[in-house]
Amino acid sequence: QVQLVESGGGLVQAGGSLRLSCAASGRTFSSYTMGWFRQAPGKEREFVAAIRRSGWSGGPYYGDSVKGRFTISRDNAKNTVYLQMDSLKPEDTAVYLCAARPGGINVVVSTGYDYWGQGTQVTVSS
Numbered sequence: 001q002v003q004l005v006e007s008g009g010g011l012v013q014a015g016g017s018l019r020l021s022c023a024a025s026g027r028t029f030s031s032y033t034m035g036w037f038r039q040a041p042g043k044e045r046e047f048v049a050a051i052r053r054s055g056w057s058g059g060p061y062y063g064d065s066v067k068g069r070f071t072i073s074r075d076n077a078k079n080t081v082y083l084q085m086d087s088l089k090p091e092d093t094a095v096y097l098c099a100a101r102p103g104g105i106n107v108v109v110s111t112g113y114d115y116w117g118q119g120t121q122v123t124v125s126s
Contacts, residue, residue, distance in 0.1 A: 024079045024100060032101060033050060102114065
């Protein structure tokens with residue numbers, strides 16, 4: 001069982017930056033692929049970024065709408081994954097959710113993730 005707790009959301013003006021954190025419980029954090037997804041009201045859950053577990057090559061991976069602006073990273077010693085969000089746009093407004101999965105394939109698909117956090121709200125004003 002893995003518990004995930006997101007933090008770092010808030011209100012920011014367009015063009016600004018935020019860094020989200022996701023703290024995971026358990027001793028096997030490095031064995032999980034970690035992902036960030038977002039969901040805006042009335043819209044489907046959207047893949048944002050993913051970073052693979054230790055021992056898997058490739059990535060990180062980013063959704064097309066955030067590529068070049070967002071950066072995912074992880075600190076296995078702190079059991080934490082981060083999402084640095086720069087050049088924020090109003091269309092980035094959503095609840096951002098952290099997710100974990102033991103495997104490392106098809107990382108953009110939300111149904112492959114076994115554990116989810118409660119989410120943190122990000123609001124970008126124009």
